[in-house]
Amino acid sequence: MSGRRLFGTDGIRARFGEGPLVEETVRRIGEQLARFLDDGFDRPHVVVGGDTRESTATLLAWLGDGLLSGGAIPVAVGVLPTPALAFLVRREAAAAAVVVSASHNPAEDNGIKLIDNHGFKWATAAEAAFESWLEHPRPRPLSSVSHSLDRTGEARAAYLEFLTHSREEKQPLAGLRVALDAAHGAASDLAGEVFASLGADVDLHFAAPDGRNINAGCGSTHPEALCALVRAGRFDLGFAFDGDADRALLVDERGELRDGDAMLFLWASALAEAGTLSPAAIVATSMSNLGLERALAGRGVTVLRCDVGDREVVAMLQREGLRLGGEQSGHLLDLRRSTTGDGLLTAVAIARLARRAERPVSELLSGFVRYPQLLRNVRVTRKLPFAEIPQVARAMRHAEQTLGDDGRLLLRYSGTEPLARIMLEGPDEGVIGSLADDLASALAGALG
Numbered sequence: 001m002s003g004r005r006l007f008g009t010d011g012i013r014a015r016f017g018e019g020p021l022v023e024e025t026v027r028r029i030g031e032q033l034a035r036f037l038d039d040g041f042d043r044p045h046v047v048v049g050g051d052t053r054e055s056t057a058t059l060l061a062w063l064g065d066g067l068l069s070g071g072a073i074p075v076a077v078g079v080l081p082t083p084a085l086a087f088l089v090r091r092e093a094a095a096a097a098v099v100v101s102a103s104h105n106p107a108e109d110n111g112i113k114l115i116d117n118h119g120f121k122w123a124t125a126a127e128a129a130f131e132s133w134l135e136h137p138r139p140r141p142l143s144s145v146s147h148s149l150d151r152t153g154e155a156r157a158a159y160l161e162f163l164t165h166s167r168e169e170k171q172p173l174a175g176l177r178v179a180l181d182a183a184h185g186a187a188s189d190l191a192g193e194v195f196a197s198l199g200a201d202v203d204l205h206f207a208a209p210d211g212r213n214i215n216a217g218c219g220s221t222h223p224e225a226l227c228a229l230v231r232a233g234r235f236d237l238g239f240a241f242d243g244d245a246d247r248a249l250l251v252d253e254r255g256e257l258r259d260g261d262a263m264l265f266l267w268a269s270a271l272a273e274a275g276t277l278s279p280a281a282i283v284a285t286s287m288s289n290l291g292l293e294r295a296l297a298g299r300g301v302t303v304l305r306c307d308v309g310d311r312e313v314v315a316m317l318q319r320e321g322l323r324l325g326g327e328q329s330g331h332l333l334d335l336r337r338s339t340t341g342d343g344l345l346t347a348v349a350i351a352r353l354a355r356r357a358e359r360p361v362s363e364l365l366s367g368f369v370r371y372p373q374l375l376r377n378v379r380v381t382r383k384l385p386f387a388e389i390p391q392v393a394r395a396m397r398h399a400e401q402t403l404g405d406d407g408r409l410l411l412r413y414s415g416t417e418p419l420a421r422i423m424l425e426g427p428d429e430g431v432i433g434s435l436a437d438d439l440a441s442a443l444a445g446a447l448g
Contacts (some may be wrong), residue, residue: 005136007127007310009415011113013102016055020433023062029112029134030066030098034140034379036133037095038071047089047115049077049155050100051186051244053213055110059100063112064148067098074148078157081186081245083342084159086119090339091158092151093117101186101244104221107211107212119339122310125249140229160190163344164197171199173348176355179235179251180347181226183205183219187344200351205229215242220249220330220343223257231255237354237361238401239347246310247330248343249352252361260330261292263350265368266361267332269326272301276323283316283325288410290425293372310341371407372429376422379441383413383420395442399424399435406434411439420447 005018013030014021020029037044046067050056055077062075075092077085082099089097097115105111112235114122121129141419146240178200182188188207195202205226206218215221223240224322230238230251238251264282271277281302284292293303306316306325310333314324317335331341338345354361385390393410399409407426414421420443424432 006131010103011099011111011121013105013109013111016053016059016110017107019226021055021059021112026059026062026112027066027069030063030068031070031074032066032134032137033096033098033114033130034067034070034072036130042075043071044095045073045075045092045149047075047085047094047097047098047151047397048100049080049085049088049093051081051102052079052184052188052209052214053100053102053110053243053343055293056100059110059112063098063100067233068148068289076148076150076152078152079189080155080159081190081342081344082115083246083338083340083345084155084186086115086121086338086340086342087159087162088155089115089117090119090149099244103244103246104183104215104219104242107214107216113253113316114298115340120314121340123311139277156417160193160197163190163194163348170350172207173355174199175201176237176351177201177203177233177235178237178351179203179205179226180207181205181218181223181240182239182245183215183241183243184209184213185215185241185245186225187217187241187245189210190245191239191241191344191347194348195351198348198351199250203229203233203235219243220247223249225250227251227255228429229255237351239343239350241343241347242330245343246341247327247332248347249349250361252365254362256362258361258365260326260328260332261370262365262368263330263332264288264324264326264345265292265295266350266353266364267300267334267346268296268301269367270356271324272299277301277318279322281320281322283313283320283322285313285327286410287328287423289328289370289373294371295368314340339447344391371425371427372432374422374424374429374432376437377414377439378420378422378443378448380413380420380443381416382447383418386411389442389446391442392439395439397434399439402431402435409439 085097099113102109102111192204222243299444
């Protein structure tokens with residue numbers, strides 16, 4: 001592993017059977033994680049679970065063996081969403097949780113995500129410290145032979161109770177017709193039961209995982225099938241989850257897809273109206289549509305922006321003392337209820353507010369007008385500061401002056417590819433298209 005960065009933007013992710021998702025490396029990660037955690041925990045308990053990929057059971061077995069050999073006590077919880085493990089790590093008073101999943105990626109990929117003892121994804125500094133430990137581990141004596149625990153049934157029941165518990169009416173979704181797309185993933189065995197227990201009339205789709213069909217033509221990355229089902233079936237709304245169910249996308253009663261920005265608008269508006277959004281502000285990323293900012297401003301709610309990534313959202317929520325935030329991808333969280341994005345929790349929250357309003361979702365979203373948004377990638381051979389490239393700096397100034405307060409320009413380099421990424425928003429699609437052409441030409445001329 002020397003000379004390469006093990007962790008990416010969301011844990012470790014690769015094609016199964018290729019580095020680092022090979023037996024020797026995964027066992028070593030488990031063993032050294034146990035010893036790394038032993039710094040602050042005596043014989044640390046580590047919650048382990050994952051999604052429905054064919055390779056997940058093998059990876060969990062390798063990790064479990066490694067954890068045992070390192071002196072930890074693996075607590076197996078089976079197939080569960082990522083946010084379930086974030087919930088269970090606190091319930092079990094464990095030192096950490098390890099999630100085996102590649103989220104919305106295809107079945108041949110997999111990954112390893114680490115969650116701390118408070119239920120938050122490991123910070124990049126913690127990942128870096130663990131990588132350094134892997135390169136130069138410090139020997140530690142083992143206290144005694146360790147053992148594993150199986151909490152599979154108990155864990156599922158506890159998470160289900162967490163999702164469905166209500167101090168209000170017994171069946172808050174009674175009378176609501178809901179279509180669900182479980183992506184053949186970790187929500188397959190839970191989504192239908194969650195909504196049915198809350199009183200909804202549920203139609204569950206893509207909930208028959210075979211290890212190879214996760215996210216295949218379904219889920220939040222391919223919601224077209226769910227949109228068609230909602231249109232044809234006269235449902236009140238629908239939700240599409242991803243492979244590890246940490247995100248959800250909304251489909252309104254007309255079969256139109258509504259992303260995380262739309263759900264943030266609905267959720268923030270409802271909380272503000274109920275007087276439970278204090279301070280009256282939410283967190284969104286730099287990619288969230290300007291229309292969200294404008295629509296919530298009319299309801300007295302400020303939108304604070306952070307860099308792309310769910311960890312960035314959580315960090316700003318904590319720093320600013322705020323409750324609600326999320327991304328366009330549908331990765332949303334209410335920090336009063338969860339420590340990471342939870343697609344099922346998000347879906348239940350949106351369904352509840354729609355049921356209380358007793359109005360169609362499209363009508364509830366009529367106050368949210370999306371600004372035209374254009375995204376363009378330009379291949380580059382170098383990554384110089386944009387302000388130091390005269391023709392690019394001129395094109396940026398021209399774009400910003402043209403848009404004024406009625407638009408946004410975001411120009412950044414990809415962290416993983418030789419690309420410069422242009423994002424432009426504004427009320428006139430033709431204008432932002434022309435500005436994008438100018439910027440792309442300047443970038444290609446200087447860096448292509």
